[in-house]
Each structure stands twice: as structure tokens, then as C-alpha cells.
Amino acid sequence: MLDQIWANLMLILFPPRCCGCGDPIPMQRNRNFCSLCAARVVFISSPLCPVCGIGLSSDGGGEDRFCHGCLRCLPTFDSARSLVYYRDPVRTLLHQLKFKADTRAVPGLRSVIYEGGDWYRKEDYDLIIPVPLFPARLKKRGLNQALVLARLFFTEESEKIDPTVLIKVENTPAQSELNGIERRKNLAGTIRARPNADLVGSRICLVDDILTTGTTVSECSLILKENGAKIVDVLTFARA
Ligand SMILES: [Zn+2]
Numbered sequence: 001m002l003d004q005i006w007a008n009l010m011l012i013l014f015p016p017r018c019c020g021c022g023d024p025i026p027m028q029r030n031r032n033f034c035s036l037c038a039a040r041v042v043f044i045s046s047p048l049c050p051v052c053g054i055g056l057s058s059d060g061g062g063e064d065r066f067c068h069g070c071l072r073c074l075p076t077f078d079s080a081r082s083l084v085y086y087r088d089p090v091r092t093l094l095h096q097l098k099f100k101a102d103t104r105a106v107p108g109l110r111s112v113i114y115e116g117g118d119w120y121r122k123e124d125y126d127l128i129i130p131v132p133l134f135p136a137r138l139k140k141r142g143l144n145q146a147l148v149l150a151r152l153f154f155t156e157e158s159e160k161i162d163p164t165v166l167i168k169v170e171n172t173p174a175q176s177e178l179n180g181i182e183r184r185k186n187l188a189g190t191i192r193a194r195p196n197a198d199l200v201g202s203r204i205c206l207v208d209d210i211l212t213t214g215t216t217v218s219e220c221s222l223i224l225k226e227n228g229a230k231i232v233d234v235l236t237f238a239r240a
């Protein structure tokens, strides 16, 4: 009884704060986001391209269909899916994690994954691989956001997560500063598989924070397939 009174008093004195904007959340709203921020978290759902996962307009009907890009040329990965569109409050949370190694972003990101359900599981994966960072960049940043997100997505299968399979061998300018062609040139030959990694016949889920042009995950998928991977599905938190 006293415990309950105390707990309620603490809630009134220190109401939970929104993971997006930091505003107090009304007590009855049993969530991590205030209603304004929650409305801005937009999940990507059908109709979408069954290959690259891009959201399509429902003018062409509600059915999933191949996008123009995939009709023209199939990507090196088997499929890609992203949970939400890259906009606030998700954008701020991913920035906080990526550039400030601020793990206070984790509860907000976790609650978005929780709300998204387990739609992202396409296969029973043998390996879950985060997109690698160049070691010096990893040291400077303090964490690899793709690894943190892989752990959030696959809480029950953390033993399958292996951040050592792919190696970034050269420091390249951040992809966000480059256009599509420059991105491909920038990455060519800079990602390798660990020499003793046994990938033959494996089903892999490659995890990253944001899918923009898909250049990075395409390069990683190519390397994984060249080393014998049977299936490479891509999972990213957000899609630009
Ligand atoms: Zn908010």
C-alpha cells in the first residue's frame, strides 16, 4: 500500500519523459513517446517492393510490386526491409546513438522495434552481421550503431550476431557526403570478409541503421555472396 502511494507520488513528481522530445508524458499514456512524437514514427508497410522494400504509392493498387529500380537491375542482396521512415524523432535518436555513442537513445529505439512486431524475420538466419565500421572510426565513435541495433532486433538470438565477419579495411569519407556514383567508387574494395569465416550456404541477415541508396549494403552483400552465402537479407532501422 505504502509502496503504491510512493510510486504514484514519484510519477507525479518525476513524470516519464518522451524519448523523442523530452516532454513529460501524461500518466495514462503507457508509452515511451508523447502522442505528437508517436504520430511521427511512420512504419513502412505494403504496398512495397518485395525486393528492396521501398514503400510504393497505393495508386497502383495495394499489392506489393517490383519498383522501377529492381525491374531494371536486381540488387546483390535477396531482400531489404526497413522498419520506419528516417525522420524525427527516429532521426534524432539514431544520430544520438551513431555520432555521440549516447545509449540513452536505446529505450526509444527499442520501443519502436517492439511496436513494429516481428515482421522483419524472413528466414531462420544462421548469422546476423552488422555493417562494419573502420576500426579507427569505431574507436573514435565508441560504438558501432549497426551492432547495437542488431542486438535490439535479435534479442533472443544474440549468439548468432557476429561483428567480425565483415571487415572495413580502409577509411572512406562518410557516405552521406557523396552522391550515388561517388558512393560506389568510394566503397569498392574497402570491405572484406574475415579470411577464415565459413559462409558457404549460410543464410545471413545484414543489419544497418539507415538505408539510403543501398550502396553500402550492396557492397557487403556482394562480398558475403562471393564468399558463399546463400541468402543475404538486409534489415535497417530506417529508410531515407
Ligand atoms: Zn515527444
Ligand SMILES: [Zn+2]
Pocket: 049, 050, 051, 052, 053, 054, 066, 067, 068, 069, 070, 071
Ligand atoms: Zn525494389
